[in-house]
Amino acid sequence: MIFVISGIVYFWYTATKLGMSKCEHCIVRQFNSLNTLTREELVRVSACKTGRVVKKGDIIFREGEALNGIYCIREGVCKLTKLSENGKDQVVKLSVKGGMMGQRSLVSNECSNLTAVALNDMQICFIPKQEILDDLQKNVNFSMDLLKRMAQDLRDADDSLVDMAQKTVKQRLAETLLYVKNKFDNDADGYLALTLSRDDYASIVGTATESAIRILSQFKKEGIISTKGKQIKIEDEQALKRVE
Amino acid sequence: MIFVISGIVYFWYTATKLGMSKCEHCIVRQFNSLNTLTREELVRVSACKTGRVVKKGDIIFREGEALNGIYCIREGVCKLTKLSENGKDQVVKLSVKGGMMGQRSLVSNECSNLTAVALNDMQICFIPKQEILDDLQKNVNFSMDLLKRMAQDLRDADDSLVDMAQKTVKQRLAETLLYVKNKFDNDADGYLALTLSRDDYASIVGTATESAIRILSQFKKEGIISTKGKQIKIEDEQALKRVE
DNA sequence: TACCTGATATGACAAATATCATATATTAAT
């Protein structure tokens, strides 16, 4: 008898982990376009979506792959990268809890131009394209919200481009540290709550791993940051903002 | 009597130049989202739009300025730039005949994040926001088309970012020359049909003017291009593609 | 524990790029 109960509990636990709980009750949707769906639309979407647990380092989808739907991030963080001709990956964006991925493939019907890799353990939901495309056509709120978010993404992309073109590696790295601080905050010990490898930092900034390490070392010497293994603590935020 | 006719002819000429000819009869709309409007919508839009002649070097709108509508380019080319903190302008995009500007401000209701400067003499039309916003809500084809184009712009932005982060100035300049060749073709003498200043090239590539000039000189020495004043002729396209 | 592997760290050097100075060519204005 005890086993049966255990079995049920385990099933419920797995189901929850796999994102099979209902969209209507999921709080993360308030951060994305799904929030514009009506209750009926949401129930229908919920019925056809699938959940998935992704471990740190796992690839969610690859550049060039056909995405037959969109992903909604329930928990965790991932990086969206693009392979350059020189063989190095460039991080284009970080996607976090509440974020969606694959909207572009949804509207343009093309393969993904980016690869998504989990930076920590994640829970994501997948909504098949045919289910959501219909809503896009019929629910003006939904399409308008998507338009707004894409417009914002384009602004962000412009900003990134200008930074990449006009700022030094040191400035970009300082900005990245501030970005991580603002977006993910500190943990209980004051270290950045999102821990990235030096290699990830280099790939975000668009530089060689050694260069990123060197500059972090310099920041450390100057007392701007301190480190404990991979972890980084910002000691002097103002100094980071002043980096030239 | 002859003067009256002359007056009429002049009026017609001016009206045409100022873009007061009707959208329904304008061929450039087939290159942009306006093509998805119904005949009635188009007639209404046509009635409220205003035309404008812009001279080379003129500013169409500035970063931070409120755009109370969208622009449709009837003729000519302009650059969309963003001012970096270091005081240099970075070209984010070139917009050409048939292109539209200000869609982002349309959907997000924010000020422009870019400045538009004419690279040659232009004719542009301006459609007030309130007129077109309504169509965006009601015509699914229109909003879907806009979504598709924004998705494509985002892809392009990703590509630009990776190039900026991972390629050398020489590679980016070579790519820019190829881009201009493909997008604007050559003139009768074989020179690039779009003539840009060395400063513009530098601002597209994201480098110092001197560096752009130096690399163009090097290309010239190597026989990859030839020049006549500002004008550039690509002599060896394959070599440009091979630049490392 | 000892070992192995991958990440972090640093030095030495080479290559790429920016900056400053100055010269020359081109264009615009008078």
Added chain:
DNA sequence: ATTAATATATGATATTTGTCATATCAGGTA
């Protein structure tokens, strides 16, 4: 046509960044 203003060109040099080599460290595993 002459001059002034601007754009193009090039040298000299400093700074930034990448590459390769090597050392050290941390976490996982037998």
